[in-house]
Amino acid sequence: MNIPVRRFDTLILGAGGGGLRAALQLARADAHVAVVSKVFPTRSHTVAAQGGVNAALANVTPDNWHWHMYDTVKGSDYLGDQDAIEYMCRAAAHLVYELEHAGVPFSRLESGRIYQRPFGGQSREFGGAQATRTCAAADRTGHAILHTLYQQNIRARTNFFDEYFAIDLIHDDEGAVLGVLTMDIATGEPLVIEAKTTLIATGGCGQLYRTTTNAHINTGDGMAMALRAGIPLQDMEFFQFHPTGIAGKGMLITEGARGEGGYLVNKDGERFMERYAPNVKDLASRDVVSRAISIEVREGRGCGPNADHVMLKLDHLGSDIVAKRLPGIRDTCKTFMHLDPVDTPIPVFPTAHYAMGGIPTDRFGRVVMPSGDSPEEVVPGLYAAGECACVSVHGANRLGGNSLLDILVFGRAAANDILGFLKNNRYHRPPNQTCIDKAYERFARWEKQGDGESVQAVRADLKKAMEDHCGVFRTEKIMQEGIDVIKAIRARLPDVRLQDQSKVFNTARIEALELENLADIAIATMRSAEARQESRGAHSRIDYPDRDDAHWMKHSLYTLEDDSLDYKPVRTKPMSVETFPPKKRVY
Amino acid sequence: MRFKIYRYNPDVDEEPYMQEFVLEHVKPGMMLREALMELKNQDETLSFRHSCGEGVCGSDGVNINGLNGLACITPVAELTEPVEIRPFPGVPVIRDLVVDMSGFYKQYRSVKPFLIRYDPEPEVENLQSPEERDKLDGLYECILCGCCSTACPSFWWNPDKFPGPSALLQSWRFLADSRDQAMEERLDALDGPYKLFRCHTIMNCAYVCPKGLNPTKAIGHIKALMLKHSV
Ligand SMILES: Cc1cc2nc3c(=O)[nH]c(=O)nc-3n(C[C@H](O)[C@H](O)[C@H](O)COP(=O)(O)OP(=O)(O)OC[C@H]3O[C@@H](n4cnc5c(N)ncnc54)[C@H](O)[C@@H]3O)c2cc1C
Numbered sequence: 146m147n148i149p150v151r152r153f154d155t156l157i158l159g160a161g162g163g164g165l166r167a168a169l170q171l172a173r174a175d176a177h178v179a180v181v182s183k184v185f186p187t188r189s190h191t192v193a194a195q196g197g198v199n200a201a202l203a204n205v206t207p208d209n210w211h212w213h214m215y216d217t218v219k220g221s222d223y224l225g226d227q228d229a230i231e232y233m234c235r236a237a238a239h240l241v242y243e244l245e246h247a248g249v250p251f252s253r254l255e256s257g258r259i260y261q262r263p264f265g266g267q268s269r270e271f272g273g274a275q276a277t278r279t280c281a282a283a284d285r286t287g288h289a290i291l292h293t294l295y296q297q298n299i300r301a302r303t304n305f306f307d308e309y310f311a312i313d314l315i316h317d318d319e320g321a322v323l324g325v326l327t328m329d330i331a332t333g334e335p336l337v338i339e340a341k342t343t344l345i346a347t348g349g350c351g352q353l354y355r356t357t358t359n360a361h362i363n364t365g366d367g368m369a370m371a372l373r374a375g376i377p378l379q380d381m382e383f384f385q386f387h388p389t390g391i392a393g394k395g396m397l398i399t400e401g402a403r404g405e406g407g408y409l410v411n412k413d414g415e416r417f418m419e420r421y422a423p424n425v426k427d428l429a430s431r432d433v434v435s436r437a438i439s440i441e442v443r444e445g446r447g448c449g450p451n452a453d454h455v456m457l458k459l460d461h462l463g464s465d466i467v468a469k470r471l472p473g474i475r476d477t478c479k480t481f482m483h484l485d486p487v488d489t490p491i492p493v494f495p496t497a498h499y500a501m502g503g504i505p506t507d508r509f510g511r512v513v514m515p516s517g518d519s520p521e522e523v524v525p526g527l528y529a530a531g532e533c534a535c536v537s538v539h540g541a542n543r544l545g546g547n548s549l550l551d552i553l554v555f556g557r558a559a560a561n562d563i564l565g566f567l568k569n570n571r572y573h574r575p576p577n578q579t580c581i582d583k584a585y586e587r588f589a590r591w592e593k594q595g596d597g598e599s600v601q602a603v604r605a606d607l608k609k610a611m612e613d614h615c616g617v618f619r620t621e622k623i624m625q626e627g628i629d630v631i632k633a634i635r636a637r638l639p640d641v642r643l644q645d646q647s648k649v650f651n652t653a654r655i656e657a658l659e660l661e662n663l664a665d666i667a668i669a670t671m672r673s674a675e676a677r678q679e680s681r682g683a684h685s686r687i688d689y690p691d692r693d694d695a696h697w698m699k700h701s702l703y704t705l706e707d708d709s710l711d712y713k714p715v716r717t718k719p720m721s722v723e724t725f726p727p728k729k730r731v732y
Numbered sequence: 733m734r735f736k737i738y739r740y741n742p743d744v745d746e747e748p749y750m751q752e753f754v755l756e757h758v759k760p761g762m763m764l765r766e767a768l769m770e771l772k773n774q775d776e777t778l779s780f781r782h783s784c785g786e787g788v789c790g791s792d793g794v795n796i797n798g799l800n801g802l803a804c805i806t807p808v809a810e811l812t813e814p815v816e817i818r819p820f821p822g823v824p825v826i827r828d829l830v831v832d833m834s835g836f837y838k839q840y841r842s843v844k845p846f847l848i849r850y851d852p853e854p855e856v857e858n859l860q861s862p863e864e865r866d867k868l869d870g871l872y873e874c875i876l877c878g879c880c881s882t883a884c885p886s887f888w889w890n891p892d893k894f895p896g897p898s899a900l901l902q903s904w905r906f907l908a909d910s911r912d913q914a915m916e917e918r919l920d921a922l923d924g925p926y927k928l929f930r931c932h933t934i935m936n937c938a939y940v941c942p943k944g945l946n947p948t949k950a951i952g953h954i955k956a957l958m959l960k961h962s963v
Pocket residue numbers: 158159160161162163164181182183184186189190191192193194195196197198199286287309310311312346347348349358359360362363366367397399498499530531532533545546547548549550552
């Protein structure tokens with residue numbers, strides 16, 4: 146098979162906020178950069194982010210990056226790497242100002258400065274009063290940022306491969322990553338894109354679950370590509386359930402709704418968060434609020450005919466605040482629930498939202514994996530940033546507003562490191578043909594015809610299995626069953642067949658490739674979760690209710706090839722300040 | 733519920749045809765996107781774009797009973813049967829409901845849809861008053877779905893020359909931004925018989941915009957600014 150080849154200095158997989166921020170940095174430095182995305186860039190899921198991006202600008206209340214760092218470490222339940230967290234929090238203000246200069250239409254304060262709102266888990270003076278740190282463009286911050294980054298990339302004349310689907314990474318005999326096999330979705334034709342460096346910025350994998358805030362395209366493709374290239378995934382057991390997805394449907398109601406003064410009530414009208422987080426109540430960390438809602442419902446205090454959700458009240462805020470600060474979620478409530486939050490509470494329930502885990506990287510965005518004696522050996526030519534990566538700044542639980550920050554900070558950091566790499570590696574290396582053939586085989590396998598199960602049937606079972614066996618509360622028994630169920634589902638994959646065999650814009654084929662990716666991530670997640678015998682952040686075990694720092698303050702690493710788990714230490718030493726040692730986490 | 737859906741696959745079909753589908757179970761509150769996904773489970777070969785499912789990504793614009801709209805925020809209960817779904821009018825069809833939007837994107841790029849400033853960058857944010865910022869409401873929310881431009885007769889007839897309502901709305905989004913410093917360039921670029929004055933205020937665009945935006949009004953603002961500017 147002779148597959149056409151295109152060559153660039155540097156390749157970016159993904160045109161969400163992470164990929165576009167990196168592309169901008171590279172294009173401005175005159176690197177020849179290609180950006181591959183399976184959807185037109187502004188359709189990437191960053192567009193759906195609502196509440197805002199964290200930076201200690203101190204426009205509303207006193208603030209500084211060090212307090213932000215403390216909150217992030219505490220929020221991570223002490224699993225975050227403190228060097229990376231320091232780096233991110235220090236860079237935050239500069240990156241937000243840069244976005245403003247690029248054109249992001251942030252909401253404004255009377256002073257003319259960027260509007261900021263309080264979000265969960267934010268404090269002043271290391272655990273003191275509530276901070277106001279989340280920079281917002283109404284409740285459409287992700288849309289504003291993604292469009293602006295795309296616009297500036299148009300200006301910088303970045304090369305876009307829109308509606309190209311990345312299938313698998315290509316490397317050489319020494320393991321250096323040299324590009325990717327893609328498919329042009331419109332024609333169904335394969336294309337190899339070679340590059341001296343490849344940055345994976347393919348976003349999250351919320352489609353693992355049935356009810357999710359994530360788009361149909363969030364299938365963890367980049368994570369699965371890494372797994373298949375022999376790279377382990379880190380901390381996959383930590384999956385965030387957002388406390389306020391619309392019950393039964395999944396559309397997100399931003400944490401900003403509580404930041405603006407909204408609060409949760411149970412069927413008795415009780416503001417129950419007062420019991421779980423006496424100090425900050427509804428603005429506790431997401432893991433805490435999601436658990437509280439689940440407990441309320443489990444103990445029979447849920448609302449509605451099936452007592453299966455709680456209510457988010459905004460009706461006391463007045464129509465001005467809702468119209469000005471939360472117009473997007475108001476539209477969503479009207480469209481999908483036929484209710485106006487100005488006068489009616491919103492039914493909500495914890496909903497699959499965000500992968501804290503992902504492809505292990507250092508704070509330069511370089512992909513690292515254990516090799517010989519070193520737990521963190523750099524994979525040459527390979528970078529990852531954004532939700533698909535695990536730096537780890539979010540540890541066991543991400544703070545709201547920290548992901549948009551993560552994608553900006555580490556998208557840029559990766560680009561800067563890539564520029565250095567390009568200086569020292571002037572020439573393209575020849576890729577390994579067996580590796581290309583193998584990637585092509587995976588792609589061509591879907592041309593097999595005949596009777597067999599449909600992609601849809603397997604995908605539905607997979608999502609149900611993850612929901613049943615890897616949800617907010619977990620036990621040994623449930624997860625062991627989960628592993629068996631997922632393995633059985635994976636075993637069905639070879640017998641799945643496509644009825645649609647045409648080449649032109651074959652979305653069925655795309656969904657088949659995505660299903661394989663989801664299946665790889667599902668097993669990584671189930672296995673990592675089952676092994677961790679403690680409760681930390683988003684990983685809550687009924688049989689091990691406490692955090693166990695002595696045994697488990699370490700990152701998990703799951704390898705697909707031999708279905709094995711390994712661990713590496715948390716980086717507790719920041720770049721310049723003192724370590725924040727683990728403490729009991731109360732809000 | 734009965735559907736008639738435009739089908740065309742250049743790989744196998746000589747010409748387009750309408751295929752009938754029946755959806756047995758219409759769930760309460762079901763949106764057209766979910767219905768299309770169910771129909772795709774019946775016949776996997778049905779192709780359409782979609783992603784976010786909540787009207788923010790702009791992927792799933794189609795023509796629904798003669799009107800352009802987003803499938804994901806169109807409740808099927810409100811549609812008359814048989815529901816006729818076609819690709820956007822006036823643009824090339826790639827397959828089924830998937831159209832070639834490259835002309836639309838090209839027009840978007842043509843209006844320089846990015847903030848241009850010549851002053852040195854301050855070390856903090858540029859200041860903008862809430863009132864100045866309010867002027868961007870109703871403009872920046874555009875999701876580039878294309879519902880408006882592919883409903884605009886002037887865009888159908890002159891897709892290469894007339895930027896279309898979406899691109900013009902974006903042009904005004906930057907003209908209206910107190911931070912932008914490229915008014916002259918922007919207005920010069922829109923001068924000429926085909927750019928602005930091909931809009932005959934037919935209002936199709938504002939009528940179909942799923943985000944409730946009003947390109948006609950934005951075009952009016954640009955025209956007024958241009959007049960003022962030329963005096
Ligand atoms: C509803 C919602 C609201 C949120 N609100 C906030 C918030 O207010 N604040 C905050 O900080 N965070 C928020 N988050 C989280 C945050 O938005 C995301 O984590 C972040 O935007 C991810 O960005 P990304 O660049 O990593 O990926 P994405 O934006 O998801 O982009 C992924 C890109 O990869 C491409 N891609 C994927 N697979 C392939 C493939 N196989 N081939 C080619 N291209 C591929 C896609 O086309 C896309 O361009 C929210 C998340 C959701 C779901």
